[in-house]
Amino acid sequence: MIDPMESIDYPIYFKNSLIKLGKFIQESSYSRIFFLVDRHTAEYCLPVVMQALPELSEYDVIEIEPGEENKNIDFCIGIWNMLLDFGADRKSLLINVGGGVVGDMGSFAASTFKRGIDFVQVPTTLLSQVDASVGGKTGIDLNQVKNCIGTFSQPKAVFIESIFLNTLDNRQLNSGFAEMLKHGLISDKSYFTDLQNLNLNDLNNKLIYKSVLIKNEIVKSDPKEQSIRKILNFGHTIGHAVESYFLGGPSPLLHGEALAIGIICEAFISHKHNGLSADELNQIVETIKQHFPLVNIPPESYPQVLEYMHNDKKNEKGKIGFALLNKIGRCDFDRFATREQITDSLNFYQNLLA
Numbered sequence: 531m532i533d534p535m536e537s538i539d540y541p542i543y544f545k546n547s548l549i550k551l552g553k554f555i556q557e558s559s560y561s562r563i564f565f566l567v568d569r570h571t572a573e574y575c576l577p578v579v580m581q582a583l584p585e586l587s588e589y590d591v592i593e594i595e596p597g598e599e600n601k602n603i604d605f606c607i608g609i610w611n612m613l614l615d616f617g618a619d620r621k622s623l624l625i626n627v628g629g630g631v632v633g634d635m636g637s638f639a640a641s642t643f644k645r646g647i648d649f650v651q652v653p654t655t656l657l658s659q660v661d662a663s664v665g666g667k668t669g670i671d672l673n674q675v676k677n678c679i680g681t682f683s684q685p686k687a688v689f690i691e692s693i694f695l696n697t698l699d700n701r702q703l704n705s706g707f708a709e710m711l712k713h714g715l716i717s718d719k720s721y722f723t724d725l726q727n728l729n730l731n732d733l734n735n736k737l738i739y740k741s742v743l744i745k746n747e748i749v750k751s752d753p754k755e756q757s758i759r760k761i762l763n764f765g766h767t768i769g770h771a772v773e774s775y776f777l778g779g780p781s782p783l784l785h786g787e788a789l790a791i792g793i794i795c796e797a798f799i800s801h802k803h804n805g806l807s808a809d810e811l812n813q814i815v816e817t818i819k820q821h822f823p824l825v826n827i828p829p830e831s832y833p834q835v836l837e838y839m840h841n842d843k844k845n846e847k848g849k850i851g852f853a854l855l856n857k858i859g860r861c862d863f864d865r866f867a868t869r870e871q872i873t874d875s876l877n878f879y880q881n882l883l884a
Contacts (some may be wrong), residue, residue, distance in 0.1 A: 531739050538753050542740060547689035548582035551625075551652065554687055560648070561621040563589040563746065566636040568596035571628040574697045575654045579627055590616045594632070598785070601631045601671050603679070609639040620644045620796040624684075629655035629702075630662035630785060634677065637668035641683035645806065650687045654694040655873045656733075657707025657786055659712070660741040663688050665749040665762075674777050675841045676770040680752055683752050690742070692735055703730050704821060705786030708765075711817065712793060720860030725734050726817045749853060758788055760863035763844055764853040765792035768872065771838035775831055776848065783825065790822040794882070795875035796852060799867050802874070804854040813858065815882070822884050832876055836869055 534541035534550075543550045555563065563586065567576050571595050580586070592612045594605050607662035613622070626636035626649060633651055641866065653663035669680025671827045691713070705850065714722025721740055728737075745762065752759035769785075769792025776783045785792075800806035845852030849866040856862055867875075 531588060531736065535739075535742065535746060537664065537688070537749055538666065538684055540685055542688040542690065542742060544690050547691045548579060548652075548783070551650070551687075551689045551876065552583045552585065554650070555623070558623070559621070561619055562616065564616065564618065564622060564624045564626055565589060565591045566594070566609065566632055566639075567591060567596050567627050568632055570596050571632065571654050575627055575652075575694055576629075576640060578691075578693065579625075579652060580697055580774055581775075582609070588815070592616075594635070595784075596631065597660050597857060598627075598631055598671070598773070598782065600773040601635050601710065603670060603672070603688075606635055606639050606670055609636070610643055613639070613643055614622075618643065618647065619645055621645045624649040625652060626650070627652045629658045631651065631774055633658050633662045634667075634669050634680075636819055637683060637685065638670055638680055641668050641681045646683065648686050650689065650724065650813075651688050652691070654691075655698060656703050656726065657709060657784075658706075660706055661697075663690070664742055664745050665759075666753065671774075673812060674774045675774070676774055677843070679840065684753075690738070692738070692882075695709065695733070700730060700786075701784065702768060703733065705784040705806040707733075707821060708786030708789040708793070710741045711821075712762075712789065712858070713741045715766050715793070715797075715814065715855060715858055716853070716861040717744050717748070722817075722858055726813075727820070757776050758863065760851075761853045761861040763787050764855065765796050766860055767839060767842055767844060767850065768792040768795045768835075768875065769854050770842065771835045772825075774838045775827075775835050786821060790818050791827070791879060794879050795819050795872075797855060798875040798878045799852065799871055800855040803867065803871065804862060804865060805856040806854075807857070810858050811856075812863065824879075826883060827876060827880060829877075829880070832873055835876070839872065
């Protein structure tokens with residue numbers, strides 16, 4: 531394990547990362563320091579961070595409500611207002627301590643406040659450690675369309691601390707595990723094999739590092755998602771649409787739970803239209819079923835799910851864009867599917883419930 535891992539123009543720390551966060555602050559000349567947290571990370575994670583920063587005496591904390599339903603312009607305006615009220619200037623630093631919502635929205639708020647202030651990521655969920663904190667994508671949702679508004683803006687550093695995973699329940703760990711499975715599916719068959727029968731209790735830093743490494747290498751080769759970086763979207767066209775659909779209901783899905791659905795559906799499309807073998811489709815389906823309960827997506831929901839897909843960022847000239855597997859460990863981008871093909875994939879998923 532190499533520490534730090536170098537990304538586009540910033541380091542990703544794994545060993546003694548919170549101590550290195552303290553050194554980063556001490557060696558910088560920021561005028562003001564701000565921590566962005568949600569209600570949960572304020573209680574369980576921020577005290578751990580502050581214990582590692584005994585020299586830091588002047589800072590302000592901005593707290594938001596947790597949950598994807600709050601990753602919107604209204605809460606973002608609240609962050610901007612708090613920065614104004616606390617006297618933030620362009621030499622300020624925002625430290626995002628939380629999962630994907632805090633990281634995505636905090637990064638977007640920082641990248642746009644006074645045309646941009648510095649920010650760093652302290653991801654506290656498995657999902658944010660292996661995915662959301664790396665790559666420089668910032669964003670908020672608009673009308674339940676995932677990450678519809680956002681920027682490419684790189685953090686100054688990422689500090690990954692495994693101790694925070696002890697604060698998560700199995701559902702949250704599983705959500706991040708879906709992204710790890712995706713990394714293996716698109717880039718490394720042996721890594722996917724290592725993960726297939728993994729007990730979450732056996733999750734370790736080596737596996738987390740491997741996932742970050744896979745994503746980081748892809749991002750470095752295509753920072754603005756013009757080509758190969760698009761393969762990181764495997765499972766997400768349908769996954770994001772399903773997530774958006776359930777977001778407005780009584781039982782919202784976590785991102786990884788929706789991604790698991792998207793992986794099965796898009797693996798089916800990959801089998802039918804991009805060369806993925808029936809045997810490998812079955813491997814993918816059985817792996818997802820082993821780790822994620824199947825979710826009922828009633829056929830009457832399909833029109834709304836498809837409508838969310840029509841607003842997906844990967845679309846071109848009205849065609850719904852996908853990254854599709856041609857085998858486990860290899861993925862193609864700029865593929866497109868019709869409404870009928872997408873409906874067939876949703877029906878395939880639904881039939882697994884029978």
